[in-house]
Structures are given as structure tokens and as C-alpha cells.
Amino acid sequence: MHYGLIGYPLSHSFSPAYFRKKFAEMQIACLYEAYPIADIAELPGLLAAHPHISGLNVTIPYKESVLPHLHEIDEMVAVTGACNCISIKDGYRKGYNTDVTGFEQSLIPLLRPQHNMALILGNGGASKAVRYVLTQLGIPYSVVSRDGSRQTIGYTTLTPAIIDAHKLIINTTPLGMYPDVAAAPPIPYDSIGDQHLLYDLIYNPEETQFLANGRERGAVTKNGFEMLVLQAEASWDIWTRPERGE
Structure with a gap:
């Protein structure tokens, strides 16, 4: 075959x-x-x-x-x-x-009571699978996009309060994917703490800059390999x- x-x-x-x-x-x-x-x-x-x-x-x-x-x-x-x-x-x-099956099965074991609101970084095809899973799990979410719209939040309007309120943050963009490993979604990382879960759909590199920024601030992190x-x-x-x- x-x-x-x-x-x-x-x-x-x-x-x-x-x-x-x-x-x-x-x-x-x-x-x-x-x-x-x-x-x-x-x-x-x-x-x-x-x-x-x-x-x-x-x-x-x-x-x-x-x-x-x-x-x-x-x-x-x-x-x-x-x-x-x-x-x-x-x-x-x-x-x-x-993608729906992979994301759901890899996310569920990591969820804790504080992960009751999510930010989805990116608005493409992978983002849609993530939205579907979160809806099925009963986790409300907001989508973050480059320019923002009536349905999404722009990166430039993200505030520390928004980051603090959303303890689950999922990167569905290619930012940080090899070979551009120094890139990362432009969010207020200083507002991330040990109650956060950062999930990156990227698997190469094993730890993206997005995940490294979260780990350095005590967050639980997960890359996209298992998914x-x-x-x-x-x-x-x-x-x-x-x-x-x-």
C-alpha cells in the first residue's frame, strides 16, 4: 500500500x-x-x-x-x-x-481545575481542531490573531490581566518552528506563573521559545510530539x- x-x-x-x-x-x-x-x-x-x-x-x-x-x-x-x-x-x-483525536488525548491528562479558560494563539486550520476539542471539554476560549477582529484578540491588546485569567495557553501558529527557533508568539510572558499550562503544537524543536519562556516562569509545558x-x-x-x- x-x-x-x-x-x-x-x-x-x-x-x-x-x-x-x-x-x-x-x-x-x-x-x-x-x-x-x-x-x-x-x-x-x-x-x-x-x-x-x-x-x-x-x-x-x-x-x-x-x-x-x-x-x-x-x-x-x-x-x-x-x-x-x-x-x-x-x-x-x-x-x-x-488532529482532534491527537490533541484531545494528549491534553486531558494535563488539565487541572485552574485550566478553565484558554487562549488559542493562531486562527488557522490547527486552531480549529483545538477549538473543537475545548468546546467538547467545556473550556471557554478566546482566539488571538495578528491583527485582531470582532471574533479575535490582537496580540497588541493582550494584557497581563488577560494572561492571568487564562491559565491554559495553546500555540497553534508556526512561530518558533525549526529553523526559526528564536521566534515566539508576542504575549506578556512575565504574567505567566506556575498555575499555567502552555501547550505548543510544534514538535521541532522539542522545546520552542514559547515553551521555554513558560518553563522559566514555572508553567507546565507540553510540545506537539505526542499529539x-x-x-x-x-x-x-x-x-x-x-x-x-x-
Whole structure:
């Protein structure tokens, strides 16, 4: 069987190495390749050139723009508006969001009573999965974006009081991702303390500047590696189901 990852760029992506190691340990003859495409419009041509692809993972920046290329979406994609996993059977493409599963399962063990309000840094496809999970868990949240809007808070308007009131802060932006490891979301870090939980969806580097800033002030920190493993395993479960859409 043949699987892959689409996104751009993909030079430091997690999935190819993870699945190749998984296939070697399982001793199964499967392929997993990275397909960096500069535009989502290239997807039909990619699939035509590789008709044996049975499943794809989707990463930045195509989790939302891939939707018109799908024949069907599951409930979580419908709610979040973002897809990171595609099952392909006989040319029929169904989209799923396994980011939801990965984030939820990795976050729940860390939650404490004070984590009853959240700040979500970023407003893209990954942010939508986080919002879905927080809604399911009954945790109210505010979204922080570069410019701010009626629905979001701008970084320039974040105050120490806002940081203090939101003990759960989740970075869904690429700020701090390798190779730009010195970058970090511009929030008032001096207002973070030992009651905070900082979660970064980035896994490379292992500790982003965002997480380091939190750790230095006593916060509990978590990177995105476990989430990636859990979402990858959820993708594998979807791809190996015996029937389409079941």
C-alpha cells in the first residue's frame, strides 16, 4: 500500500520517518512519501501520477483549502472546517480530522481545575481542531490573531490581566518552528506563573521559545510530539478500515 503527506514545505516533517519506522517494525510492504506541492491545485495531478496512493496526511498550509478536492468529509471536518487525513479507496476521497483525536488525548491528562479558560494563539486550520476539542471539554476560549477582529484578540491588546485569567495557553501558529527557533508568539510572558499550562503544537524543536519562556516562569509545558503520534495512529486506523467511510 502507498501513503503520503502533502503540504509545503515538508523538509522537516514528522510523518514520513514515523510511518517508515512503523512499517519496518510491522514488517509490511508499505510506502510513505512526502509530496511537497506549492499549490493545492497540484493535488489532482499528483493523484493521477500516483494512482496507488491509498491515504494522505495533510499539513500546513492545506488543511482548509484541500476540502474542495474531497468527495466526502466526516463530522469533525464539517465542524472544524479543516482536514489533515484523507482516505482514498477506488478514487473516492474522504476527509477526516485526526488532529482532534491527537490533541484531545494528549491534553486531558494535563488539565487541572485552574485550566478553565484558554487562549488559542493562531486562527488557522490547527486552531480549529483545538477549538473543537475545548468546546467538547467545556473550556471557554478566546482566539488571538495578528491583527485582531470582532471574533479575535490582537496580540497588541493582550494584557497581563488577560494572561492571568487564562491559565491554559495553546500555540497553534508556526512561530518558533525549526529553523526559526528564536521566534515566539508576542504575549506578556512575565504574567505567566506556575498555575499555567502552555501547550505548543510544534514538535521541532522539542522545546520552542514559547515553551521555554513558560518553563522559566514555572508553567507546565507540553510540545506537539505526542499529539502527532496519536493523530498518525488515528490516520492509520482510518486507512486500514475494511470499508470506505466505516
